[in-house]
Amino acid sequence: APYSGTGSGTGAVSGTVIGSGSSALLPLAQNAAKAFKAKNPNVSVTLNAGGSGTGLKQVADGSVDIGNSDVAAAAKLSSDRASVLVDHKVCVVSMATIVNKDVGDKVKNLTKEQLIDIFTAKTKNWKEVGGPDEPIVLMTRPKTSGTRALFAKYALGGKEEASNAALETDNSGILLKSIEENKGAVGYVALSYLVGNNKDRVSTISIDGTAPTLENTYNGKYPVWGYEHMYTKGEAKGAVKAYLNYIVSSEYSGKMEELGYGVTSKIQSSVTNSRNAEENKSSK
Amino acid sequence: MKNKEQAQAASRRSRTADRFMTGVFYAVAGFFLLLLLAFVAYILINGFRDATPQMLSFTEDGVGNQLFNTLYLVFLALLISVPIGILAGIYLAEYAKDGPLTHFVRICVEALSSLPSIVIGLFGYLVFILMTHSQWNLFAGALAVSLLCLPLITTTTADAFRALPQEYKEGSLALGATHWQSITKMLLPACVPRIMTGVILAAGRGFGEAAALLYTAGMSTDINWSNWNLASPTCALNPFRPGETLALQVWASRTESIASNATQIANFSSAILILLVLLFSLLARLLNRHLDRKATGTES
Amino acid sequence: MTWSSSIRTAAAPQTTQQEKTAAQLADGEEDKTVYGELSGIDHVKVGIENLNLYYESAQDSLHALKNLTMRIASNRITAFIGPSGCGKSTCLKTLNRMNDLVPGCRITGSITIDGQDIYAPDMDVTLLRKRAGMVFQKANPFPMSIYDNIAYGPRIHGTKNKAKLDEIVETSLKAAALWDEVKDRLKKSALGMSGGQQQRLCIARALAVQPEILLMDEPTSALDPISTLKIEDLMDDLRKKYTVVIVTHNMQQAARIADNTAFFLMGHLVEYTNTTAMFNNPTDARTERYITGRFG
Amino acid sequence: MTWSSSIRTAAAPQTTQQEKTAAQLADGEEDKTVYGELSGIDHVKVGIENLNLYYESAQDSLHALKNLTMRIASNRITAFIGPSGCGKSTCLKTLNRMNDLVPGCRITGSITIDGQDIYAPDMDVTLLRKRAGMVFQKANPFPMSIYDNIAYGPRIHGTKNKAKLDEIVETSLKAAALWDEVKDRLKKSALGMSGGQQQRLCIARALAVQPEILLMDEPTSALDPISTLKIEDLMDDLRKKYTVVIVTHNMQQAARIADNTAFFLMGHLVEYTNTTAMFNNPTDARTERYITGRFG
Amino acid sequence: MPRKHFDQELEQLTQRITEMGDAIHERIVSTIRVLRTGDTELARQIAGSDGSIDHMENENEKLCLNLIVSQQPIASDLRTIAGSLKILTDMEREADQCADICEMVAAEGLSDSQSLPLSHIVATLEKVDNMFSGAMDVFLSQDVERAREICQADDEVDALFGKIVLEVCTSIAQNSSHVMRDADLLFIIKYVERMGDHATNIAEWVIYMVTGEHKDLNKGGKIIP
Amino acid sequence: MPRKHFDQELEQLTQRITEMGDAIHERIVSTIRVLRTGDTELARQIAGSDGSIDHMENENEKLCLNLIVSQQPIASDLRTIAGSLKILTDMEREADQCADICEMVAAEGLSDSQSLPLSHIVATLEKVDNMFSGAMDVFLSQDVERAREICQADDEVDALFGKIVLEVCTSIAQNSSHVMRDADLLFIIKYVERMGDHATNIAEWVIYMVTGEHKDLNKGGKIIP
Amino acid sequence: MKGKHKVRKDNAGRIVVTAFGIFMIAITFAIGIFLAYKGLGTFTKYGHSVGEFLFSSHWDPADDFTGGGSVGAAVFIVGSLLTCGLALLIALPGSIASAVFMTEISPRFGERVFQPAAEIFVGIPSVVYGWVGMSVLVPFIRRVFHLQMGYGVLTAAIVLAIMIYPSITTVSADAIRGVSRSCREASYGLGATRWQTIYKTVLPSAKSGIFTGIILGLARAFGEALAVAMVIGQRKAFPVNIFSPTTNLTAAIAADMGGAAEGGEYNTALWTMALLLLLISLLFIFLVHLILGKAEKGK
Ligand SMILES: Nc1ncnc2c1ncn2[C@@H]1O[C@H](COP(=O)(O)OP(=O)(O)OP(=O)(O)O)[C@@H](O)[C@H]1O
Ligand SMILES: Nc1ncnc2c1ncn2[C@@H]1O[C@H](COP(=O)(O)OP(=O)(O)OP(=O)(O)O)[C@@H](O)[C@H]1O
Ligand SMILES: [Mg+2]
Ligand SMILES: [Mg+2]
């Protein structure tokens, strides 16, 4: 990466930061970049989506400074390529099950089993789970999506979604719009898509009585969450380092929560440990 | 007399059919015209209804930078594809002998022109980004778009050359001009109006292109308008910086953005894009008419 | 024998030849050329010796000119006549090697201009074409101004000087009897001119490179009678300075303007003589039948 | 006075008229038509009375036919001659209302065929065009088989019966002197025929709808002399069954085939008389100047 | 078969000229009768009907000019038409001379229908008639050889002319009482001689029509034997 | 200015015919001298040089035919050429008759150059010469009115012819010793009369050239006064 | 030696121009080779059969480098074919009617209004089509046909139809304009009505040009990604009727290419789809040539 900055901390850095990857992380990264740049006008930050796979590959190739990913590098890269990458768990995201308002008025909570039955297309009508007499419309993300991977793992207990019965949506934005507009629709998005006006467009569903909120994530009650990773090839330096530091700084954490992302450091350590252990296990 | 009556009956039948079909044609044409009108109106109204002046600004909140990127990218793409396209077109029309090679070039050009732009985008990503070990940048985007424009310009040029009467060339050669002189001094100037049209159509294609840019031009832009150091990544004129275009931005704000006014911005950008297309189409027509008049001498 | 009335049938000397069809005549033993007295032939400009021309393609080969030998007189108008496809245009094009542009066109024999072999390997074709200008059936003004049309040739051949070009343009247009009609609109597009004017422009354009020979391929066949007459009047003047060869379908035109006339048939030169003899009393029966319109 | 030699100048009776230019003559007071003796005029097929035709567009209006009155004899060939743009084709097209297709074309006056006003509101234009068939300058066969070309018209007019169509095709081709040449390849594309054959095909096609009148707009101007002669021979036969109106640029053609000839100039009918009188001894000085090629 | 129409018209022209030739031949035969019989009635009739031949000539001339206008004749076609145009003049003169002879006979009668000169004149006129008929045949057959023979035959006529003039003069010298009638005989034999010349001209034009060459093969007016 | 070339050629044709006319006029004048003086030398010379006029006729005929071939003349152009073609015949005949007259003079001499008939013949020939010159003028000027006058003038010649024939006959009747020479006189006056006819024909053709109408305005052969 | 100089320039010109002609081949080849290189891995590296890829509907490639998934792309292929076919069915009558209208019925209006309008249609970014389709058409379809959702084959086909409509229209209009005036005159001259002239003469004569337009339109429809992805529903199952959601090749590529691990089975299978798109393009080109070649032979 073109790099012309020196030093660390705030104020004095200059240079370029280029990132790519996860589309779920992009809004945060962009928001942070904007704030970061306000302080460091000599830094140029450019960020792109492309998907976690792309981000990881590019950072491993060295074509970008930061590779954003919803999943751990080991899931998408061969182990020797993954091993040179340094992980920065910049935040956590929780995935909320969302339904169209007409369902949401009647169905506020589902058990994990119900959820699994719905997403594997065993349950086909909302009335089976106490909702209106409407067929269930599944809306999912592509198989390569990090959001989908997390949701499948922690909400559906690793069960495969019924792709052939679901409508797949490339992007969370469009998925949200689809759920909003289609009766009986159910799907999932990161909480970050449910801030501001978006909150009222759809209804969220509690799982086993736990509502998908940041608090429930921090305290470990709500299991459907994951880290968002920003990988660098080797240790971060200069502007990149400053940028990464800025994201995880307390200065920015308020803003982060406003955007619907969870601050990594706020997660209770027990929760962190068990999740880390799980991830290490699954990546091996 | 029976014959005559028969003829009259047949004539009555065919006239009825004629009137009916004329009605059908009017209806269909009217329908599509209305559809287009509604389409354009919808986009424009949607776009400008909630627009704020700030949206035009050259900041993160406006689409000024994207607009600039769009124009700049298309400009770069044309800079690359116009000369190549014209030269290749000249080859096809003037030098290619009627043989397998020529046939092959022709098929290649046509294949290129009917290639899905997403495929071009992927190719561009691999070759212009990965193989050059660079990052998303405008120039890579321009190269990808120029791949899209290239066949268009090539075929327009070749067609324009072929459409010229054979007599022009014969006339020139018979005056002792070489083939190359004939091309540069006579045929090419005579083709300018038609090539122009092709170029403008190609530009229109560049404006609207998103799929080919997803993986090449990048989806963010960061311009410092006070920085004119060409090597700097924030310099507007540095082609080797990422540059989100309007179409890409529409795509991005429709899909991923969590900004609260993302939809309005997207609508606004769409409207701007449509205006651009309209403008260019108009420009092409005016230019063409002007050149045509000049060439045919109908201008008084 | 398709055409004859009883008088004609009896016309004694030709009787036997008339019995054959044109094809038999052309392909048969009788392919010797009848040469009559030629006007101005003591000054030969172009010499064609045993010229054979073939159009060859992957599938087949066409023998388009068969053993052609003729001399073209300097400062005379020579007309080529003959039915469609007989090789008139082909023969005309060999004279400034425009046939080089036709793929698969092969030549044997020799053509000389002022004694110089124009198919010699070291011949500069562009200079040859400068010496032997060409005017085509369909007027082909370039899509540029009248001035630029005329100046095109001189510019190609290296004249850059504006004053010089102005002079050439004026002289050429005057020589083509067009100056008065266009002098006030030299900068206007040539495409806005009438058909007859366009053809005279093409003649002027050919004159602008100072050729010695003017080759014209049916230059008036697309024009109305009045424009045709104007161009014929013009050609009559051109004869003074140039050697003119013209292909024409119009027998009367040949009779009006040409000094010598050559009649072609299926690639053969059947008869070549002065125009008066050709049209009043041709020697070969095929010539007679063609010019009196009784062919086919 | 541009053209005359000393003899011509002295030619007493025309002297004053010759002094004026054509334009003066055409626009001036002198726009009365000279009518001579007409061949076969006791059977009138077409009557044109005080016809005026305007081409109107947003910018301007062109008075293309000026107060035209003429009667066209049945079973005769009537030729329209005149310089380019004088309104010959326009006049021809009014006879089967092909000018309806031209936007901005306006007509006053009347045209009758067999006494019936063809511009009457209740006139069936398709039937009119069936009665007055048209043949154009450039042969325009449809890109289909020879058979389908001929059968096109009858089919349009409701004939479906195969045997009937076969018969019509044969009769029409025979009438156009084409049957023998094409009878073995009726199913082949008409585009593969020679120019002269194509034009005869177009004539056959026009005959296939059993017209009463044949309108021909320079039907041979794109053909070589031999094909032209064939078509002229054909027209001579057609006269027996049809009323033929032909536009031609070729004075000799008019002289050869027409019974009556009309000379147009800038929208005026200048002279209308039998062909012999027209070409041997025209009355109007403008006619004389035009047919002797001294116009412009 | 192009130029079918033209060929028809040419044939028509030939036919009309032949018809005119037949009509003239008839008049020559009648004139011979007049000279033989001194039939003034017949003579008056022939002299008065010369207009019909003139009319024929006029019509055929028009036909020729029309053919030139409409058919743009060239080469042999033009020679045929131009030759016809010329031949028509000579033919008309043949008829004219007949009319002139008959007019004289009608006005003055014949001096002595059994006189030697007159019978010689008749014999000459018969020869001339043969020449004329021959010329018309040759016009149809375009036989150049025969045409040449006809031209040669005029020499005999010229010789006869000289002889008859001598005879007439001798007869006048012997008896100058009918000078006026004898002078008429002189004029008649002169006319007959001219008729031979005209027949020769016709044959010459036929040769021109075929070969394109027009030579005076027998210069007329060699009145000196 | 289209047909410039054609107009030039037409002018050339007219000029050549006029030149030929001048040459013929000269011969007529010479013939008059011969008749006046009985100059056999001059007579022989004129009789011998007829070929040059024939040659001119031939050339001009060719020119006409060439113009027809190349220029497709129509209407007045064609009338000019066709008329010229016809006029040439008559002109040639004028020269022919002069030659014939001179030939006779050369062969036999003149009986009595001071005789009344002879002086009348000379006067007639002068009249004919005037007619001929007039016809040639008219050919140039295309003046129809004058052409008609010329045709009328032939009546006088015809009248003179009748008168002279009477005179000659009377003189023969009185003295039949020079019958042969007197017969020559008869032939000469006949020739002169014919010359008047030919001049008339020329004028008639001029009228045709201008108006397109060809009428016999003075039917030749009215030898009976 | 002016002449020599000219000749040298002439040669240089020819060489340069030829080089660029060959450059076009190079690019196309580069793209082809690159796609083949990326896409053939499905068959070589991961050992799937072409038959499986084309005819199996079981799509479950593994997003890793070991493989073992299934790569049956039949659903995508069928989705592409179905939407394009339907789009053509919808667009074609309208296109031809419009082309006829703008050339035969009202040429002036056609030239002044219709042609530019069609050009604007072509210029509208496909993203915009997709978005408008999603915001307007999807609810519309849902309401009109009383569906639960508006996504599906029909919706995608309509969006595609609108997208290809201008291309087919303009190419057809060009073809119809190319029919010589004289052909029309001949027909009118025989007493044919306008409609008879159009369907008996003009359309048959313009046939090959219209086919070309159709195929170019189809090629565009096949290659369109973003707009279709937004409205087709992207359900990885065969549609049961024209209202069912399904998915297609381009949507799949656009959706998953970025997320899939580079070089993994999933990723490679997507490249194979891209390769298939290229091959389909080539097939279309081949068809155009066949048609035009035939038309030329006819003449
Ligand atoms: N480029 C070519 N390739 C093959 N054959 C050709 C070519 N040009 C002409 N010919 C053939 O050569 C022969 C002579 O053609 P050419 O054009 O010289 O005839 P032409 O006498 O000029 O006829 P026209 O009067 O129709 O112009 C024809 O049979 C023609 O088909
Ligand atoms: N469709 C039209 N719109 C406007 N003006 C026209 C139209 N058609 C013909 N004219 C004009 O009407 C006049 C007569 O044209 P027309 O075609 O009848 O002439 P023409 O005598 O047939 O000439 P040509 O010999 O060139 O065919 C011309 O001035 C022409 O420019
Ligand atoms: Mg040619
Ligand atoms: Mg008399």
Ligand SMILES: O=P([O-])([O-])[O-]
């Ligand atoms: O009739 P002629 O005067 O020529 O004898």
